[in-house]
Amino acid sequence: MTSLARALSGSRQGWLGLIILVSLLFGALMAPWLSPYAPSERVARPFQPPSRHHLLGTNDIGQDILSEIIWGSRASLGTGVVTALAATTVGTAVGIAAGYYGGWVDGLFMRIVDLFLVIPFLPLMILLAAYAGPSFHHLMLVMVFLMWARPARIIRSQVLTLKSWTYVESARAAGARAGYIMRYHILPGVLSLVVAQLVMTASLAILIEASLSFLGLGDPVQKSWGSILFYAHSRSAFLTGAWVWWILPPGLLITLTVMGFALTGFALDTVLNPRLRATGITYPTRKKEEKPLTPAP
Amino acid sequence: MRSGWGRQVGQYVLLLVFTLLINFALPRAMPGSPLAYLAGEDVGLLTPEQRTEILSRHGLHEPLWKQFALFVHNLTRGDLGHSYRQGRPVAEIIAERLPWTLLLATTALIIQTMLGVWLGARAAWSRGTRLDVWLMSTFMLFRSMPSFWIAMILLAVFGAQLGWFPMFGAFRPWAGHTGPAHILDILRHLFLPALSLILLGAAETFMTMRYAMLSVLGENYITVARAKGLAERDVLYRHAGRNALLPVATVFMLSLGFSVSGATVIETVFAYPGLGRLMYEAVLSRDYPVLQASFLTITLAVIVANLLADTLYAFLDPRVRI
Numbered sequence: 001m002t003s004l005a006r007a008l009s010g011s012r013q014g015w016l017g018l019i020i021l022v023s024l025l026f027g028a029l030m031a032p033w034l035s036p037y038a039p040s041e042r043v044a045r046p047f048q049p050p051s052r053h054h055l056l057g058t059n060d061i062g063q064d065i066l067s068e069i070i071w072g073s074r075a076s077l078g079t080g081v082v083t084a085l086a087a088t089t090v091g092t093a094v095g096i097a098a099g100y101y102g103g104w105v106d107g108l109f110m111r112i113v114d115l116f117l118v119i120p121f122l123p124l125m126i127l128l129a130a131y132a133g134p135s136f137h138h139l140m141l142v143m144v145f146l147m148w149a150r151p152a153r154i155i156r157s158q159v160l161t162l163k164s165w166t167y168v169e170s171a172r173a174a175g176a177r178a179g180y181i182m183r184y185h186i187l188p189g190v191l192s193l194v195v196a197q198l199v200m201t202a203s204l205a206i207l208i209e210a211s212l213s214f215l216g217l218g219d220p221v222q223k224s225w226g227s228i229l230f231y232a233h234s235r236s237a238f239l240t241g242a243w244v245w246w247i248l249p250p251g252l253l254i255t256l257t258v259m260g261f262a263l264t265g266f267a268l269d270t271v272l273n274p275r276l277r278a279t280g281i282t283y284p285t286r287k288k289e290e291k292p293l294t295p296a297p
Numbered sequence: 298m299r300s301g302w303g304r305q306v307g308q309y310v311l312l313l314v315f316t317l318l319i320n321f322a323l324p325r326a327m328p329g330s331p332l333a334y335l336a337g338e339d340v341g342l343l344t345p346e347q348r349t350e351i352l353s354r355h356g357l358h359e360p361l362w363k364q365f366a367l368f369v370h371n372l373t374r375g376d377l378g379h380s381y382r383q384g385r386p387v388a389e390i391i392a393e394r395l396p397w398t399l400l401l402a403t404t405a406l407i408i409q410t411m412l413g414v415w416l417g418a419r420a421a422w423s424r425g426t427r428l429d430v431w432l433m434s435t436f437m438l439f440r441s442m443p444s445f446w447i448a449m450i451l452l453a454v455f456g457a458q459l460g461w462f463p464m465f466g467a468f469r470p471w472a473g474h475t476g477p478a479h480i481l482d483i484l485r486h487l488f489l490p491a492l493s494l495i496l497l498g499a500a501e502t503f504m505t506m507r508y509a510m511l512s513v514l515g516e517n518y519i520t521v522a523r524a525k526g527l528a529e530r531d532v533l534y535r536h537a538g539r540n541a542l543l544p545v546a547t548v549f550m551l552s553l554g555f556s557v558s559g560a561t562v563i564e565t566v567f568a569y570p571g572l573g574r575l576m577y578e579a580v581l582s583r584d585y586p587v588l589q590a591s592f593l594t595i596t597l598a599v600i601v602a603n604l605l606a607d608t609l610y611a612f613l614d615p616r617v618r619i
Contacts, residue, residue: 115311118603120558120595123576124319127592130580131323131334203441210443211562215577229446233566238453239464247453251446258441 014267020260028073035067075224084202091151099159116149129217151197196268203261225250378586398571402556405494413502421510436500448493448566465568509541550606
């Protein structure tokens with residue numbers, strides 16, 4: 001993991017991504033102190049343009065939009081990160097098991113993975129979320145259910161190469177149990193890939209949460225950036241000048257968050273994936289002599 | 298190849314079965330009476346006759362396996378259920394909406410592929426230049442944006458502020474246009490939704506084409522072509538481009554399904570009367586039969602598109618046919 005941190009620090013994109021993420025996280029944590037009003041309080045007349053008291057104006061029921069957005073970052077970031085953590089954990093477990101055991105276990109798991117990769121993603125999510133009812137827990141469950149497949153497939157292929165390495169074979173020859181080998185020999189070897197997948201999944205999860213909330217499937221009590229846009233759209237904010245302060249800011253923040261995750265992810269991927277380095281699709285790194293990460297024996 | 302094709306078909310059959318099982322299980326697994334989900338949560342408003350009609354239509358008093366048999370039997374007859382919200386068969390509603398989604402998705406898909414291929418080839422050719430970096434970062438930016446948000450901004454700027462394009466719908470029903478005027482009207486309504494899809498979709502093709510071109514450009518036959526004194530244009534498009542197209546074909550195939558589901562959110566923004574907008578309306582009014590049928594139809598569209606693409610791919614790449 002220390003080598004992972006070192007790898008990131010050598011990349012300008014990685015730094016930029018990290019800075020974006022840390023400042024957004026800071027904003028989310030400091031929401032009670034940063035936001036001028038309580039997000040659910042009706043503090044002024046509805047549909048006010050920006051003013052000294054309400055920097056981004058007020059929404060359709062007179063809530064302060066700036067406060068809504070600052071508090072919304074908790075819902076958006078939280079859903080994205082928790083979903084990504086859960087989906088990557090499931091994906092890692094499946095990937096390691098399938099790759100290590102091979103045979104029918106691998107065949108079965110990969111069939112299921114393929115199924116989840118071809119399925120029309122968003123329509124199924126809408127269907128499931130509609131049945132489950134609007135709440136963040138349901139939304140996250142549905143997202144995890146549909147997002148574990150991609151990390152599983154990628155991690156499995158890495159496990160396949162790791163499995164034939166001599167240190168794994170010698171551990172097996174020494175009589176180590178499968179569980180032990182997977183825990184102490186395979187997992188450390190894929191850990192950096194897992195982190196990269198985690199970051200990528202988080203950026204995707206934030207976009208999907210936004211889409212689902214925009215379709216009215218978000219939590220009506222705790223608004224995320226997506227649900228702010230849902231209300232802005234259903235009150236036709238795009239017809240008037242209101243789109244500048246009601247639609248533009250939440251979308252920009254979603255874009256910024258996704259960029260933050262993507263930049264970090266690309267930086268990790270460039271360092272971790274030797275094939276990308278060889279073919280010239282490198283994102284410029286400061287230190288040229290940086291070596292690709294090799295699994296620590 | 299034959300075994301590969303068989304594998305693919307097996308995959309699609311599995312997907313279909315999975316979809317059917319989900320559609321069958323969801324209303325029955327939810328807490329409360331399945332009646333609410335099959336009728337669209339208006340159980341209280343149903344007349345006793347409608348209630349018995351639903352019960353017998355779905356065989357709700359029968360054992361589960363008989364219910365499933367009935368469910369599949371109804372589907373094969375083209376009976377997708379009844380929308381009690383709209384008071385008519387779901388199949389009829391779907392049939393109205395499907396063509397619009399297909400029009401939007403295919404238009405966007407074709408244009409985004411051409412755009413992505415062209416720009417990807419250009420970027421790879423002049424890699425490392427300002428043009429390349431600029432294109433790369435622009436597409437990266439587009440990929441980080443929520444699709445519906447791009448759509449909302451386009452709508453606000455080009456629809457509301459500038460008034461260049463219509464704000465909603467697929468055509469103007471009361472204008473009474475016919476012939477060429479009607480087609481022009483449809484195209485004008487199609488422009489902004491398609492543009493939103495293209496801005497997003499082209500990124501994937503662009504990245505793939507650029508990557509493929511970069512690896513092809515290092516090949517010996519490119520050096521030979523250049524050494525022969527061929528014009529750069531010819532080397533780029535005839536020699537390098539052709540061989541770089543194969544990975545793009547794969548992306549194209551993957552996008553076939555994605556476009557249909559990607560259109561879901563875009564249609565919602567523009568109130569475009571496709572399947573996606575239908576799903577949105579069904580979510581808001583909790584019209585479960587319509588939701589289920591839309592999902593099933595989209596899955597079927599994806600399967601058909603993928604089968605077509607698999608067959609086409611075998612023609613494109615002779616190596617697959619061996």
